[in-house]
Structure formats: C-alpha cells, structure tokens
Amino acid sequence: MRIGLRAASFTAMALLLTSPGLAQISQPNTMGIATPAESFPQEPGSDYFLANYDQYEAYLKTLASQSDRMKLVDIGKSAEGRTMWVAIVSSPENLAKLDHYKDINARLARAKGLDDAQAQALAEEGKAVVWIDAGMHATETVTTQSQIHVLYRMLTKNDAETKRILDDVIILFGHDNPDGLQLVADWYMRNEDPEKREFRTIPRLYQKYVGHDNNRDSFMAQMPETENVNRVLFREWFPQIIFNQHQTGPEGMVVFVPPFRDPFNYNYDPLLMTELQEVGSTMHSRLIAENKPGSGMRSSASYSTWHNGMERSVSYFHNSIGLLTEIIGGPTPMNIPLVPEVQLPDNDKPMPIAPREWHLADSLEYQWSLDRAVLDYASRNRDRLLFNYYRMGKNSIEEGLTDSWTTTPTDIEELQEAGKDRPAPKDENSYFRANRVDPALYGEVLQANEKRDPRAYVISRSQRDLPTTVAFLNALLKNGVEVLEADAPFSAAGTSYPAGSWIVKTSQAYRPHVLDMFEPQDHPHDVEYPGGPPKMPYDITGYTLSDQMGVGYDRVFETIDPAASPITGLLDVPAGQVVGSGDAGWLVRHETNNSFILTNRLLKAGLPVSWIKSATRAGNVEFAPGAVWIPSSGEARRIVEASVKDLGINAYAQGAAPSQEAMAIAPVRVGLVDQYGGVMPSGWTRWLFEQYEFPFEVVFPSELDQGNLADKFDVLVFANGTVPPVKDGPWSGRPSSMPDPETIPAEYRSQLGLVSEEKTAPALAEFAQDGGTIIAIGNAARLATMLKAPLVPALAKEEDGELKGLTTSEFFIPGALVEARVDPSQPLAYGITPTVDMFFDRSQSFTFTGRGTKARKVSWYESPTPLKSGWAMGQEKLQGTTAIADVDLGKGKLFVMGPEVTQRAQPYPTFKFLFNGILYGPSSKK
Known part of the structure; x- marks a missing residue:
C-alpha cells in the first residue's frame, strides 16, 4: 500500500511541476503590477531563456514605481560600475517607518546598554529582518530568475500568510553579482538556436577578477560587491536571517537545505546552531508538505559551517542565521538521474524523488517554497528571533568582560591524554565509567589560566607594514567589528601604549568574528574512521587573518577601559612623510x-x-x-x-x-598567464597588480607556444591553476579542458589552449635562456619539472618508475597556515621576516638534486610541526624541505613558490615574494 501511495505521490508531483505554473503566477492582477511575462522578452523561468541584469534592473524600477510594498535602495557600484540594488519589501506601514525599525534592529544587534526587559520590549515592537539574495555565482542561474517571480508574488498576493509576513518581516532582496549576471545571460542568449544555448564556454570569470571566489571574500571584503553587501548586513540592517541561494543540488536529488554536517566552528554562539536547525527543518517540512520531494541535508553534501569567508558562513560569526541552499536546474532542461544510494529515505534524505525531466520552472517553484518557508518562520518567530539576536550579542559582551575559555579539538585531545592517568572515581554508574576522567581535569586542562580568551587586542602604530595593518583593521570594520582608537596614552597588563593605538575589545556582539580573525583555527582531526583517510573539508581550514596579514598585536587578559573613540567609517592610511x-x-x-x-x-x-x-x-x-x-x-x-x-x-x-x-x-614587461574561461588565482593576481600599480599584460598559452617571448616580456607569472596537473602525480589541482573552437566566437579562439610539456615548455626554456624570469606559484611549480630545474617534489613517492603524489592518509594539509623560515638577505625575500606564515593548500615542497644549474633555498620548513592554523596530517614530512627556490636557468631565472603566496589576496607579507621576483629577476642579469 505504501509503495502505491508513494508512486501516486510522484505522479502527482510530476503533473504539478509540468503544469503551466509560470503562466498562472504571471496573470495580470487588479493591483496594477507588471507581470514578469509582460516585462521581459520572454518570461523568466521558461526554457531556454535568461534575463540579464539590465532587464532585471529595469523590472525592479518598474515594481518600485507601481507597488507600495517595495522600496528600492542603491547600495553601491559593482566592479564594472553597475548599480547594486536592494529591494526592500514589507507592508506599506512598515516601509513608512524603515528608519525606526532599522534603529531597533541595530540596538538589538549591538546589544549594548540594554537589559533583558528593554530588549524584550524592543523585540516585541520590532520587525524581523531577512536577507534573501540572488546571483552570487552567475552560472547558478536559478536564483535571479526565481527572485523576479518571488518579488512579483510578494507584491501581488493577498492571502493571509502573505499579509502576515509583510506585517511581521522586512525582507531585503539583494543581488550579489550584477556583472556576472549580465555576462552569463548575454552569453547564453547569443545563439539564436535555443537548443544550442549554453554558458559552459564563457571566455572569462563571471565576476571581475575572482569568479566563483566572490563567495570567499566575506571576511576580507576586498571586492566592491562584498563590501557593499557586508555594509548592509553588518553595519546597517543586521538581518537575523541571511539566505544565500546557490546551485547545484546533490546528484539524484533536487536541493540541499540545512542543517549542515560537522564540524561547526567553536567560536560562535551555540544558540545560533539550534536556530539554524529549526529554520532548516522548517524548510524541509514545507517542501514535503507541498509534495516536493528530493531535499537533503547534512550528509547529503559536504557543506559545513567552519570557514568564515562565505556570505552565509560569515553570518554565523555575526549571530545571524546563515542559510545555504543548493538547487538543480537551469534554462536548458535536464534530467534527474536515478542514483540508487539516494532512493532509500533516511533522516538526511526524508523524501526521495523519482528520476524525471526537470525544467527551470520546476526549480522556481521549489525556490518559492523555500523562500516562503523562511519568511513564514521569521514571521511566526519574530519577537523570539529578535530577542535571541540580542541574547547572543549580550552573551558575547559578557564573555568578553570576564574570564572565559573556548574549547578546541586540541584541548579535548589534551584532556583525553591526561585522563589516561586520571580516570574518574568509581560510583554507582560504573557502566559508563570507561569514558569518564577525573572531573578536576576540567579546570586543570579546559580552563587552565593560560588558555583564557583575550578580553582585548591592542595594535600599536609601530608596525613593520602600517598600511597593511590598516587594511586588516578595515577588514574588521567592513564586518561591523567595533575598533577603538586611543585618545590618550594608556597601560594594559603592565605595558604602556601611546595615543592613537587601536583597541579591539572582545566585549562586543561580534566577539565570535573577532576571535576568529585573531586566533588560530584548530580544525578537528576529521577522518572517515579511526586511522583512516581524512574527510575532505568543505573549504580551507586555517585562515587566521592577523597572521596572514602579519599584524603585530598584544593580547590583553584583563578588562580595560581607556579613553578611546570608536572608529566610524573606514580608516585612512596615516600619511607618510x-x-x-x-x-x-x-x-x-x-x-x-x-x-x-x-x-x-x-x-x-x-x-x-x-x-x-x-x-x-x-x-x-x-x-x-x-x-x-x-x-x-x-x-x-x-x-x-x-x-x-x-x-x-x-x-x-x-x-x-x-x-x-x-x-x-629597471622597468619590466610582465605577462600574467591565464587561460580561456579564467583562472581564479590569476584573477586575484591581476587585482593585486592593479592595486600595486604593476604594469602587466594577460597572456594565454597559445601565445606562449609561439615562442620568441623575450621580444614581448621580461617576466612571466604563472598563478596556481595555470599549469595543468598530471593525473595521480605530485601536483594537486583539477584537470582543465578547452571547448571546441567551433562553439565559440572567432574573437576568442586565440585564447584556447593549455600549458603543455610538448609546446609550452620549450618556449619557456628558450625565454629563460635568453634572460627571462618565470615565476611559478602553487601547483604551477610543476614548471620546475617541465623545465628540468634541479628540484624534485618532496611530497611524492616513486612507483613503477613514475613520481606519484602522496595519499591523503600519508600527507594532507587542506588549506592551512604553516610557518616557514626565510633568508631575508636574498633579493627574493627582501622585506620579509625570518619566519613567515605561508598559506599551504595541498601544495608541493621540494628538495634539491644538486645537479648543474645553480639554485638557492630562499624559504624552507625547519620544524616538524609547522602548522600554525588549520589542520594537518603528516606535517612532519615538510621538515627540511624547500618552500621557495631561486633557480638560474641560462641567463634567466625561475622562481619556484610551492605555497600560494597570493592566496585570495590575503597573505600580505608573502606578496613580497612575487613582487620582489618581478623586479629582481630581470635586474639580476644586468
């Protein structure tokens, strides 16, 4: 009987989703609001059509002019100069009092000067604020096309639920990436034959410079789009829920919806995680109640809540419920495959979906249900959401004023080790005694005096690189962190500080973000089974920003209250002279x-x-x-x-x-290597070159293959990802491929091609012999082997006469900070400290062969435990190996940099390896 009911359910669902739903929601209505169908060349959500940003923007302006439920706000410009809009949707009465509700939200978010009774009164008066965005990753086309219909529905529906939501909630509909939407939609629509439309072959990154990494910029906010969004989220509106919409869903399913798998970052308030699970469960329940199968959570995908750099995850460090959905679909119809493993219901996949053809309109209906579930939750829990938002901020303030401790995985390992010699005393519950240790160890290990969390960080102006320190402080300010500037000299813990010193207290609502930016990340030792291989983390595991940027500071473990003023806006670099x-x-x-x-x-x-x-x-x-x-x-x-x-x-x-x-x-001619479609690390490097005013030209492999490179360039820079890895070899990275030239316009065909051993390596060898400088970063260090430099990969082993990479069980550092030694007397390392934190992401290290060519060790790993922040397995294998080498090739130079010295434009001290190499290489031959 159950099988028959389920089959009937799937049949009903198929009929529902293949019905003309778009036509139904776009029918004209008595409110005089323009429908999506009549406002675009073709209705958004229909097969083989994508609305671009120009059309989307025009529709926003039309809706704002026609509806008293919506106000359109300009939040700044994109990298290419497009206006970024936020559509604020609520009841007309709420829109008339936006400043009042914004002030209530800000007071609750900051949690300063309020007691519980005052906060409860504000929560009862205030409105829940929910951010729902679109377009972060422009090739994830569901989100923008969906937002068009969600806006229309929220402005025209008059059912009881909609009215309640509009009364209780202020919704901020944002768009994260205008430039990417314009590029992707125009590229898709360029082909007159609908069935030939695609966006896999776009010639460049779909956000200027960084492409997909726009969703890794949140704690830095170096891109204008991120800075604009962060200002709305953490300095102006302080939403309790931040819904960041993505695709694509797990194979054989429709959509991933929270809750997430472990680990979660130990810095944020536990109340946040329980609320996150509430909202996620509400979203799943709504889909299932509406007979929309195919949602999954936790183990259905790799998403965790550890890394701070993403829009939905930076939210956790600001006491906001960050939601991520990943849904299937696109303008070109697709099929949901039959994957046996996801057909059996369980707690993480409660209602499987049968294989079927899938259309963009289907995804829009799911997205509407998900948005609606979030808004309904915010409405029904309005005052509780607001009060708990205050409560988490208040918790942070209180913890920053007293002795407090953050328990990390290393602390638990120490506790377990200490407990081996100190088991718990026997009692009547002897059945459980095997897992117990002496309770006194709680205070001795987990709350040892030296493990207290700081109550403040003091940053003096006497820094090796003051402008970089200002950039660090501005990253905090862009995230809403309160930074103080001392009005007069003061003392803390016996140390005197001059006026003008900066103070970041942990007694503030965003304490979790402060700790995460100053203190090392201690990622759990997360393995498939005891003694087994590591579970791949969703993103990098160690990223401590103060270390990455080389900022000097003092931790203060007592409450201090010097005469100081909060910084408003952003800091200017103090003028030099x-x-x-x-x-x-x-x-x-x-x-x-x-x-x-x-x-x-x-x-x-x-x-x-x-x-x-x-x-x-x-x-x-x-x-x-x-x-x-x-x-x-x-x-x-x-x-x-x-x-x-x-x-x-x-x-x-x-x-x-x-x-x-x-x-x-001498002046140099720099070639920055990229490839068709764009390589993100090359894009970040391009951004750095522009910030630091290096002259450069982007060059593609096909041009390298033609040779005579010394006629055009003095330096060639290969960022991580620009040299294809060898399968199973010692070089990490994903294989690259190129589209069929006939599928792209002729103007872009010269950009096709990949760096190869057969064609590119001889041209590069000739370039170096003639005096050229080659800089190879990250996995592009494979060029050392291709150019027969006297270096061999140290993190490798020989099998059947071939060099293979180590398995993850043997060596695994998935995006972490490691300490390296440096020789600052060498030109490649001028200006760098004798030890520096390197960003290491499945990178390679080297040993010298001793043959022929002159090579110098510039940076190396001296310690058997170089890990500073993140997670490492087998880190002792780095000891004694070379991180960065200066190699003579003929009259020229090869600078091999195994770590990613420019990673996402974050590790400022190690930029110098690249910058020095650009200027020193050509000058050294004179």
Missing part, C-alpha cells in the same frame, strides 16, 4: 608593500631606482637588506613627496648616496 633634509636622494624601507607602488610610479616615469643589497644605516634609522634608494631629481622629488602621503610610507632624505652595493631596478 619625507624625513630629513639631504639632497642626494631618499631611502625607503622594503618592509612595506606600498613601497612597490612608489617604485612602480618612479619606474613608469623613467626614473632610476635601486635596492641596497646589505643592511644600511642612516642616522638613527636602520634599514634591512633591500632598502629602496631613489636618487634625487626634480621629478623624483615630486613623485616621492606626493606618494609618501597617500601611501603611508616614509622617505628618508640623504646627503649622500649609500656606499653599499646596489642593484639597479
């Missing part, structure tokens, strides 16, 4: 990344610049090797005096040129 009055020229420290901007400005003007090869001294000022020397001239003076102010660096005027040996730096 010209120090002294000598007229021979200026010395500039190499430690600041901004010194490269000054250098590039001088080189662009055709002015001489040199690096002093050894340490030097000018008066009371000491300069490490690599100090920048700028001979005096009228034009040089103009550039130096103007630049030091906005760059925040000092130039020390000298009466005579330094006597030490110097290396003249």
Whole structure:
C-alpha cells in the first residue's frame, strides 16, 4: 500500500511541476503590477531563456514605481560600475517607518546598554529582518530568475500568510553579482538556436577578477560587491536571517537545505546552531508538505559551517542565521538521474524523488517554497528571533568582560591524554565509567589560566607594514567589528601604549568574528574512521587573518577601559612623510608593500631606482637588506613627496648616496598567464597588480607556444591553476579542458589552449635562456619539472618508475597556515621576516638534486610541526624541505613558490615574494 501511495505521490508531483505554473503566477492582477511575462522578452523561468541584469534592473524600477510594498535602495557600484540594488519589501506601514525599525534592529544587534526587559520590549515592537539574495555565482542561474517571480508574488498576493509576513518581516532582496549576471545571460542568449544555448564556454570569470571566489571574500571584503553587501548586513540592517541561494543540488536529488554536517566552528554562539536547525527543518517540512520531494541535508553534501569567508558562513560569526541552499536546474532542461544510494529515505534524505525531466520552472517553484518557508518562520518567530539576536550579542559582551575559555579539538585531545592517568572515581554508574576522567581535569586542562580568551587586542602604530595593518583593521570594520582608537596614552597588563593605538575589545556582539580573525583555527582531526583517510573539508581550514596579514598585536587578559573613540567609517592610511633634509636622494624601507607602488610610479616615469643589497644605516634609522634608494631629481622629488602621503610610507632624505652595493631596478614587461574561461588565482593576481600599480599584460598559452617571448616580456607569472596537473602525480589541482573552437566566437579562439610539456615548455626554456624570469606559484611549480630545474617534489613517492603524489592518509594539509623560515638577505625575500606564515593548500615542497644549474633555498620548513592554523596530517614530512627556490636557468631565472603566496589576496607579507621576483629577476642579469 505504501509503495502505491508513494508512486501516486510522484505522479502527482510530476503533473504539478509540468503544469503551466509560470503562466498562472504571471496573470495580470487588479493591483496594477507588471507581470514578469509582460516585462521581459520572454518570461523568466521558461526554457531556454535568461534575463540579464539590465532587464532585471529595469523590472525592479518598474515594481518600485507601481507597488507600495517595495522600496528600492542603491547600495553601491559593482566592479564594472553597475548599480547594486536592494529591494526592500514589507507592508506599506512598515516601509513608512524603515528608519525606526532599522534603529531597533541595530540596538538589538549591538546589544549594548540594554537589559533583558528593554530588549524584550524592543523585540516585541520590532520587525524581523531577512536577507534573501540572488546571483552570487552567475552560472547558478536559478536564483535571479526565481527572485523576479518571488518579488512579483510578494507584491501581488493577498492571502493571509502573505499579509502576515509583510506585517511581521522586512525582507531585503539583494543581488550579489550584477556583472556576472549580465555576462552569463548575454552569453547564453547569443545563439539564436535555443537548443544550442549554453554558458559552459564563457571566455572569462563571471565576476571581475575572482569568479566563483566572490563567495570567499566575506571576511576580507576586498571586492566592491562584498563590501557593499557586508555594509548592509553588518553595519546597517543586521538581518537575523541571511539566505544565500546557490546551485547545484546533490546528484539524484533536487536541493540541499540545512542543517549542515560537522564540524561547526567553536567560536560562535551555540544558540545560533539550534536556530539554524529549526529554520532548516522548517524548510524541509514545507517542501514535503507541498509534495516536493528530493531535499537533503547534512550528509547529503559536504557543506559545513567552519570557514568564515562565505556570505552565509560569515553570518554565523555575526549571530545571524546563515542559510545555504543548493538547487538543480537551469534554462536548458535536464534530467534527474536515478542514483540508487539516494532512493532509500533516511533522516538526511526524508523524501526521495523519482528520476524525471526537470525544467527551470520546476526549480522556481521549489525556490518559492523555500523562500516562503523562511519568511513564514521569521514571521511566526519574530519577537523570539529578535530577542535571541540580542541574547547572543549580550552573551558575547559578557564573555568578553570576564574570564572565559573556548574549547578546541586540541584541548579535548589534551584532556583525553591526561585522563589516561586520571580516570574518574568509581560510583554507582560504573557502566559508563570507561569514558569518564577525573572531573578536576576540567579546570586543570579546559580552563587552565593560560588558555583564557583575550578580553582585548591592542595594535600599536609601530608596525613593520602600517598600511597593511590598516587594511586588516578595515577588514574588521567592513564586518561591523567595533575598533577603538586611543585618545590618550594608556597601560594594559603592565605595558604602556601611546595615543592613537587601536583597541579591539572582545566585549562586543561580534566577539565570535573577532576571535576568529585573531586566533588560530584548530580544525578537528576529521577522518572517515579511526586511522583512516581524512574527510575532505568543505573549504580551507586555517585562515587566521592577523597572521596572514602579519599584524603585530598584544593580547590583553584583563578588562580595560581607556579613553578611546570608536572608529566610524573606514580608516585612512596615516600619511607618510619625507624625513630629513639631504639632497642626494631618499631611502625607503622594503618592509612595506606600498613601497612597490612608489617604485612602480618612479619606474613608469623613467626614473632610476635601486635596492641596497646589505643592511644600511642612516642616522638613527636602520634599514634591512633591500632598502629602496631613489636618487634625487626634480621629478623624483615630486613623485616621492606626493606618494609618501597617500601611501603611508616614509622617505628618508640623504646627503649622500649609500656606499653599499646596489642593484639597479629597471622597468619590466610582465605577462600574467591565464587561460580561456579564467583562472581564479590569476584573477586575484591581476587585482593585486592593479592595486600595486604593476604594469602587466594577460597572456594565454597559445601565445606562449609561439615562442620568441623575450621580444614581448621580461617576466612571466604563472598563478596556481595555470599549469595543468598530471593525473595521480605530485601536483594537486583539477584537470582543465578547452571547448571546441567551433562553439565559440572567432574573437576568442586565440585564447584556447593549455600549458603543455610538448609546446609550452620549450618556449619557456628558450625565454629563460635568453634572460627571462618565470615565476611559478602553487601547483604551477610543476614548471620546475617541465623545465628540468634541479628540484624534485618532496611530497611524492616513486612507483613503477613514475613520481606519484602522496595519499591523503600519508600527507594532507587542506588549506592551512604553516610557518616557514626565510633568508631575508636574498633579493627574493627582501622585506620579509625570518619566519613567515605561508598559506599551504595541498601544495608541493621540494628538495634539491644538486645537479648543474645553480639554485638557492630562499624559504624552507625547519620544524616538524609547522602548522600554525588549520589542520594537518603528516606535517612532519615538510621538515627540511624547500618552500621557495631561486633557480638560474641560462641567463634567466625561475622562481619556484610551492605555497600560494597570493592566496585570495590575503597573505600580505608573502606578496613580497612575487613582487620582489618581478623586479629582481630581470635586474639580476644586468
């Protein structure tokens, strides 16, 4: 009987989803609101059609002009200059009092100066705020096309549920990626034959610079789109629920909906996780109640809540319920395959779906149900959501004012180890005694005095790289963290600090985010079974931003309350100055990344610049090797005096040129290697080049293969992902493929092709022999083997005469920070500290073969336990191996950089390896 009912259920579902649902929801109505069907060339959600951003934007403006339920707000510009809009939807009465409700939300979110009774009164008066976005990843086409219909329905429906939602909830409908939508939709629609439409062959990244990594920029907020969204979420509106919509769903299913699998990050409030499970369960229940099968949770996909960089996961560190859905579908119809493993119902897959043809309209109906479930939950739990939002913020403030401890996986390992010699005393519950340890160990291990959480972090202005420290503080400010600036000198824990020092207290609502940015991540040792291989984490495991950016700070373990003012807006870099009055020229420290901007400005003007090869001294000022020397001239003076102010660096005027040996730096022609479709690390590198004013040209493998590269370039930069890996070899990475040239416009065909051993390597070898510089980062370090450099992969083994990669059971560092030693006397490492934290993501390390070509070890791993933040298995295998090498190839250079020294434009100190290499390589041959 059950089988028959289920079959009938599937049949009914098929009839429901193949009915003309789009036509029904787009019928004209008495409210005078333009329907999607009459507002676009073809109705969004229909087969073989995608609305682009221009059309979407025009429809938003039409709706705002026609409905008293919607207000349209400009939140800033995208990278390509398009306006980013948020459509605020609520009852007309609520829209008339938006500033009032925004103020209530801000007060509850900050949780300062409120007691529980006051907070409860505000919660009862306030409105729940829900953010629902679209378009984060532009090739995930369901979300924008769905949002068009969701908006229309919310503005026109008059049923009781809709009216209740509009009365109780303020909905912020945002779009994360206008540029990507325009590109993807235009590319898809370019073909007149609908059945030939596709977007797999788009020639470039679908968000300028970073493509899919736009959803990894949240805690940095370096892209304008992320900064705009973060300002709405964490500095203006403070939504209790942040719904970040994606695709695609698990195979053989329709949609992934929370809850997520473990691990969750131990920094955030546990109340958040229980609320997250409530909302997720509500979403599943709505789908099932509406006879929409095929949803899965937890083990159905790899999504966890560990990493802070994504829009929905950064929410957790701000006490907001972050939701992620991943749904199937697209404008080209598809089929749901029959996957036996997902056909048996269980707690994570409660209602399987039968195989069937699937249309974009089907996905839109599911998306409507999911959005509706979230909004209904927010409405029914409005005052509880608001009060709990305050409660989590208040918890954070209270924890930041007293001794508190955060238990990490390493703490539990220590507790278990201590418990081996200290079992619990016998009692009547002896059945459970095997897992018990002496209760006194709780205080001795988990709450040891030295493991207390800091109550504040103090950051002085005496930093090696002050502009980078300001960038770090601005990343915190963009995330709504309160940063104070001392109005007067003060003392903390026996240390004196001058006025102007920055203070980040942990007694603030966003304490989880503060701790996550300053303290190392301690990812669980998450394996398939005891002694087995690791479970692949969803994203990177270690990313401590203060370490990545090389920021110096002091932890303070007592409550401090110095005279200090909160910073409003973002910080400007404190102006630098010209120090002294000598007229021979200026010395500039190499430690600041901004010194490269000054250098590039001088080189662009055709002015001489040199690096002093050894340490030097000018008066009371000491300069490490690599100090920048700028001979005096009228034009040089103009550039130096103007630049030091906005760059925040000092130039020390000298009466005579330094006597030490110097290396003249010449202008360079840089080729940044990319490939058709775009490689994200290359895009991030392009962004860095533009920020630091390096001249460059993007170059594709087909051009490299033609040879004669020295006629065009002095330096070629290969970012991670630009050199294809070898299957089962020692180089990590995904295999690349190119589209059929006949399927793309002729103007893009010259970009096709991949770096190859057969064609590209000989051209690169010739380039190096002629004096060219090659920089290979991450898995692009495979070029060391292709160019027969005297380096061999250290994290590898030989099998049947071939070099193979180590298994994950043997060695596994899936995106973490590791400590490396550096020789700062070498030009490639000028300005870097003797130890530095490297970002290591299944990277490679090297040993020297000792044959022929001259090679120097610039950075290496000295410790058997180099892990600083994240997770590592087999980390001892790094000890004694080389991270970065300087190799002579003919007249030229090969700089091999195993770690990702520019990873997502986050590890600022290691940018110098790349920047130094660009300028030093060509100059070294002179």
